[in-house]
Amino acid sequence: MSFVIRSETAADQAAIGELTTTAFLTAAHASGTEAAIVRDLRSAGVLVLSLVAIDPADEIVGHAGFSPIETDMPGRWFGLGPLSVAPALQRTGVGSALVRAGLAQLSDQGAAGVGLVGDPAYYGRFGFAARPGLSCEGVPDAYVQALAFEEPPVWKSIVFHPAFFTAK
Numbered sequence: 001m002s003f004v005i006r007s008e009t010a011a012d013q014a015a016i017g018e019l020t021t022t023a024f025l026t027a028a029h030a031s032g033t034e035a036a037i038v039r040d041l042r043s044a045g046v047l048v049l050s051l052v053a054i055d056p057a058d059e060i061v062g063h064a065g066f067s068p069i070e071t072d073m074p075g076r077w078f079g080l081g082p083l084s085v086a087p088a089l090q091r092t093g094v095g096s097a098l099v100r101a102g103l104a105q106l107s108d109q110g111a112a113g114v115g116l117v118g119d120p121a122y123y124g125r126f127g128f129a130a131r132p133g134l135s136c137e138g139v140p141d142a143y144v145q146a147l148a149f150e151e152p153p154v155w156k157s158i159v160f161h162p163a164f165f166t167a168k
């Protein structure tokens with residue numbers, strides 16, 4: 001299937017919410033709050049990059065959100081997530097294309113790197129990895145992964161936006 005990736009518009013917001021809910025319905029480790037996280041990040045003004053994948057029928061079939069993370073590592077760091085692909089199209093390359101497009105844009109904008117909490121078996125292909133010293137409170141270190149555009153002298157802890165914890 002061919003698809004186009006672009007930034008979200010205001011008209012996409014409801015469809016992104018529905019897609020996010022549907023994508024995570026059967027996902028392992030889902031909290032059920034993923035759509036609310038996207039909504040709350042947006043209303044807090046910190047959904048700094050929100051990419052959608054659009055199919056030939058103009059439907060939103062994938063979404064990736066990026067928001068700032070706090071860390072003592074130098075430079076600007078961003079968190080990836082939630083990442084959602086319509087169930088019928090999972091494992092057809094949509095998620096990978098969204099991740100790669102987001103990484104390219106953030107790198108072009110001078111970001112230092114991107115962090116996430118997720119399955120290393122999936123995110124390793126993009127260059128994400130657990131690193132000695134990289135941590136996120138409450139998450140086993142193996143699932144805390146980062147990719148640096150500018151390698152930090154020392155890996156340190158990262159803190160995601162409060163919306164990840166408060167969204168309902």
Ligand SMILES: CC(C)(COP(=O)(O)OP(=O)(O)OC[C@H]1O[C@@H](n2cnc3c(N)ncnc32)[C@H](O)[C@@H]1OP(=O)(O)O)[C@@H](O)C(=O)NCCC(=O)NCCS
Binds near residue numbers: 024089118
């Ligand atoms: C996880 C998700 C975003 C991946 O996107 P996708 O478009 O389905 O995946 P892609 O087609 O880009 O990548 C496919 C590859 O990733 C692997 N893969 C897909 N989902 C995976 C997962 N959850 N764990 C491990 N590997 C996975 C596939 O086996 C495939 O590997 P291959 O290239 O070696 O054959 C998507 O499946 C999804 O929306 N899942 C439900 C929500 C979710 O779990 N989001 C991520 C939370 S961290």
